[in-house]
Amino acid sequence: MKSMILGVTGSIAAYKAADLAHRFYKQGYEVEVILTNGATKFITPLTFRSLTQNRVYTDVFQDDFPHEIKHISLATKADVVLIAPATANIIGKIASGIADDMLSTTVMAVKNKPVLIAPAMNTNMWENSIVQDNIAKLKKYGYQFIEPKESLLACGTLGKGALADLDDICNAVNAAVNP
Template identity: 55%
Template sequence: MPTVLLGVSASISAYKAADLISQLKKKNYNVEVIMTKNSTAIIPALTLQVLSKNQVHLDVMEEATPTDINHIDLVKQADLFIIAPATANIIGKIANGIADDMLSTTALAVHDIPLLIAPAMNTYMYQHPAVQTNLNRLISYGYQVIEPKESLLACGDYGKGALADISDIITAIQELI
């Protein structure tokens, strides 16, 4: 059973991670979930734990056993790494080598497996030169970007920035595993 290592950051679309996990499980994938602290304000970790049937990883300083280095061990067992949704914040951290939470630390440890990122944010944030520069840097590091869709956003603006459809994200995962 292939293992998908799913990072969830604090976009309003974090709630869609539940559907993504559910659909991946139905397709016989093991899903390990890493959440940023702020994403748990949008969707409880317990929800994703129940759906994934795995402990949700939240704190880089919390190791289940003294012999584990969680952010390294998760990478070693993964067949693919994806961040969905990916905020401007997590994109910027990873693009610039900042490792200050479980998700960014794990992202910097990933090697030799496919890398996907699905941005989700306000249109103006997505279009900002810093975000575009950071996405291009991630592409140069080997990430494939699942482009956000054009839609009415949670803030009321209309434009490109909504998380890609879950079916498109699953297709991208399946093509790489």
């Protein structure tokens, strides 16, 4: 059985991550979900626990794993990491080596495994030079990006920044796991 970490960040597209989690679960993946604090404002841990039959992680300092360092054990166990949706914030954190929450800390502990990032944000944020520099930096380090699509965004803007189609995300993850 393949194991994956699904990182979900604080974007309106977080609700689509529930469908992703369930799709991967039905494909036979063991799905471990990590929600950022922002993600919990859009969708609850209970949703993911119900869809994956697994514990959901929200805090690096959760005290219910006394015999392991959970961000290390998750990073070691996973065959692939998917961050979907990925905000400009998490992309910037990873690009800067900042590890200050469960998701960024776990990603920093991943070694020699594919990490795929599916951004979702406002067009102006997507096109921001700093965000694009962070993406280029991460690509240089081997992180894979699943480009957002052009769509009518939650803010009412028509432009690039919507989460990629879920089929495209699933295909990219499966290709990364089974090259």
